[in-house]
Amino acid sequence: MPQSIIFLVTTLGFIFGSHSPLLGQKNTKSPSKLMVFKKDNYELKYPETWSLDTTTKTAADFIVYSPLSSDKDEFKENLNLVVQDLKGLNFDLDNFTALSEQQIQSYLEGSEVTENERLKKEDQEYHHLVYTAKTGGRMLRFEQYYWVVNEKAYILSFTAELDQFEKYADISKQILESFTLK
Numbered sequence: 001m002p003q004s005i006i007f008l009v010t011t012l013g014f015i016f017g018s019h020s021p022l023l024g025q026k027n028t029k030s031p032s033k034l035m036v037f038k039k040d041n042y043e044l045k046y047p048e049t050w051s052l053d054t055t056t057k058t059a060a061d062f063i064v065y066s067p068l069s070s071d072k073d074e075f076k077e078n079l080n081l082v083v084q085d086l087k088g089l090n091f092d093l094d095n096f097t098a099l100s101e102q103q104i105q106s107y108l109e110g111s112e113v114t115e116n117e118r119l120k121k122e123d124q125e126y127h128h129l130v131y132t133a134k135t136g137g138r139m140l141r142f143e144q145y146y147w148v149v150n151e152k153a154y155i156l157s158f159t160a161e162l163d164q165f166e167k168y169a170d171i172s173k174q175i176l177e178s179f180t181l182k
Contacts, residue, residue, distance in 0.1 A: 034178070037062065042154070045178035046079070047171060059084075064175070066168070075138065077160040077168055079175055084153040093118075093148045097127045100146065108133035115143075124149075124181060132162055141165040143172060147181055154181065 034045040037052055039061070046052065046064045053063045059082050066077040086096070104111050108131075115130035127146040132139060139162040147154040156179050158172045 037064075041182050042081070043178075043180050043182070044081070044175070046175050056080075075161050075164075077158070077164060077172075079156070079158045079172070081179075082153075082155045082157075084155065085151070086148065086153055087151045089151075091148060091151075091153065093125060093127055093146065096148050096153050097129070097146055100129065100144075104129075104131055104133065108135060110134045110139075122180075139163075143176065145176060145179070149181060 033048045035048050035052070037044045037046065037054075044062075044064075049067055051065045051067075053065065054061070056063055060080040061083055063078055063080040068076055091099075101113065101116070104113065111131055111133040113129065113131045115128060117128050119126055119128050124147065129144045129146070130142065132141045134140075141160055141162050143158045145154075145156045156176060158168070158176055160168050160172070
């Protein structure tokens, strides 16, 4: 079972980003107004122009989609959170990160890790991983933050088409860094 933990997580961004029908203007700069999404154990802020989906029938707790820029735009850049139960697996952040890296390299075509670092915010340690991979015929760039707390893994992922990633750098950083575990 541990070997299959992360594979689904690494491909969620493509699945979510390519199947949402809403149209609008892409907002790639820091927004003037942020919405707050709260659950018992976490909180996240996201731009009011992005859409929140909490009814997803996937492993994600939520998905936040960017607006599409035109009728020809087929991919919504997106952010999602997956919470995985690790009870009985004796996983800590080091084990979880190592398995994630291994699965990215093994299962995603042309994958390349470009950033890989351990960070700390308010006495809470987490891991930051950025990588590119070809998924579903698209070159995508993933930015992920991992936390392992109370035998649960929290995987927060931002996914964008490779050529669009830098356009979203400011807003994705703001959203990702707004996430807090309680």
